[in-house]
Amino acid sequence: MSNPTIERALAAASETKGFISGSGCRADVPQIFQQYFPGVTALIVADDNTFRVAGQDVYERLQAAKIPTEQPFIFPGTPVLHSEYRHIEALRERLKPLANVIPIAVGSGTINDMVKRTVYELDRRYMVVATAASVDGYSSFGAPVVQGGFKKTMECPAPLVIVADIEILRNAPADMTAAGYADLMSKITAGADWIIADALGITPIRPDIWEMIQPPLRGWVTAPEKLAAGDDEAFSMLFEGLSMTGFAMQAMRDSRPASGSEHLFSHIWDMQDHRDASGSNVSHGFQVGIGMLGVTALMETVFRRDIRALNIDARCQQWPSWEAREAEIRQAFAGMPIVDRVLIESRMKYLEASDLRARLHLVAGIWDELGQRVTAQIFPYPILRQKLQVAGCPFAPDQIRLTREQMKQTCLMAQMIRNRYTILDLAYELGWLEECANEIASSSRYFS
Incomplete structure (x- = not known):
């Protein structure tokens, strides 16, 4: 079902061209990937937690659809993963020799930010499957990254495509x-x-x-x-609002x-x-x-x-x-x-x-x-x-x-x-x- 508010925002946004949200829409990831990234190989990037929540499912759906896939790149889930430049370097080294590979970030703020910066350094694009309505960074340009002990916002474009399955968002940790x-x-x-x-x-x-x-x-x-009651419409509205703020930042090129x-x-x-x-x-x-x-x-x-x-x-x-x-x-x-x-x-x-x-x-x-x-x-x-x-x-x-x-x-x-x-x-x-x-x-x- 089309969303005129999102469609207008995508028209104004400079980087994101696809926004798919709804209950169960993770089933459409293979089709969406082929639409926006035809003829390339997919690489799931997640951590142990987000791979369990959604990454495994998405990976299996890609394989069932006969889309070429690399073995998933999975960060440890514990201790709590932070967006550190050393993780970006590790992911970059995995992707660098794989010229025909596009990552699918499966996670929330940290995974999205690290993939966002990695593909920028390799002059590629990516898509994200959100696992929590926790940040406005899914759709914003730039990524906060810790490098040399200091957090700074690094230049990088927003994802080409965002997928938000309300079933997944609803089951995310309450905090x-x-x-x-x-x-x-x-x-x-x-x-x-x-x-x-x-x-x-x-x-x-x-x-x-x-x-x-x-x-x-x-x-x-x-x-x-x-x-708090797990209402689907409330989760949809929350994610829409967070995404819209990111689209606004894209359009203005400023936060x-x-x-x-x-x-x-x-x-x-x-x-x-x-x-x-x-x-x-x-x-x-x-x-x-x-x-x-x-x-x-x-x-x-x-x-x-x-x-x-x-x-x-x-x-x-x-x-x-x-x-x-x-x-x-x-x-x-x-x-x-x-x-x-x-x-x-x-x-x-x-x-x-x-x-x-x-x-x-x-x-x-x-x-x-x-x-x-x-x-x-x-x-x-x-x-x-x-x-x-x-x-x-x-x-x-x-x-x-x-x-x-x-x-x-x-x-x-x-x-x-x-x-x-x-x-x-x-x-x-x-x-x-x-x-x-x-x-x-x-x-x-x-x-x-």
Whole structure:
């Protein structure tokens, strides 16, 4: 059955040309593979877990359809597999001499990302059979990969074809589905950040991209209780929403449509190798979910303030020189190899006092309207918290072993790390960021 929303998105996307979703659609993989990759050999890439869940089935169906297949390439399922460059090198060495072989990634974020980068290095394409509605990375360009101990997003195109069998997604571990829900919900605050950047003339909203995500977003996340109940339609909507955000990033060639200040919180925790109480890494979705709570609290706190109380002259006089700001950044990221990159990003968005003055006058002139737009975009904090709870996500920082002080420090550090204008930058330029972070940390509304 055709999906007009997906069809329009595929027309706008630059890399993905096929999207097949439905209950039992893994049975169509042989036909789909022949359609998009005629006359070539298939190689299943999975880990022990995803091969058991779907890879074996897909492999046997390819063989039954007389499609040439290589012996599957299977990564160990334990310990938990991470997207590390050494795994990409191993897969690349397997594929390199096999010029007529196209991989089929069977897995979720990690397997997809590693195959995505591998085929880019070999100038090939691939298809993916999703095993969990856990990330928006299936359909996005680029892949986060750990190399030399540091996570960075590496260039690579999205898959040519995505297959999402709802039966498989429905049976995925509940925490993976919950992580996908939180990741999709984070597009709410990402949209609010884009509204702010647009209003200040920094990053104009592209209406075609905005329409791909924001109008249907509330429908995609409206019923988390149905996910918990295993409802097929809810899983279909979740995967559609995650995929649409990836298609939007493809069309724009930028992650702005799907990533705002909540993702900057997550990046800080990745840099710090933050772990939960069991010593395990916290999933990306759960990190951005808690980041979204922090950002929502900040947006509410900032826009409750009266802009008329701001003394623009005094703020401009207090504005630190770049040399002073550099010293603050070096102190905040002392001992972290990422500090040089952070300095580059912060320097690109640093304003001289005269430019700050002009921006603050602009902000003051549109304050009420901007506050109304942002408030209309976000979920009120209690509702957001409840939705995350119902979906099975962490809904308080301490559930992923974060204290009030850590949340406050994350808020300050996250503002420094990327040249992408968000609520963090607005609050910093107003001179309110640290004050608001302290207010949130001491508030019973946000920390009960």
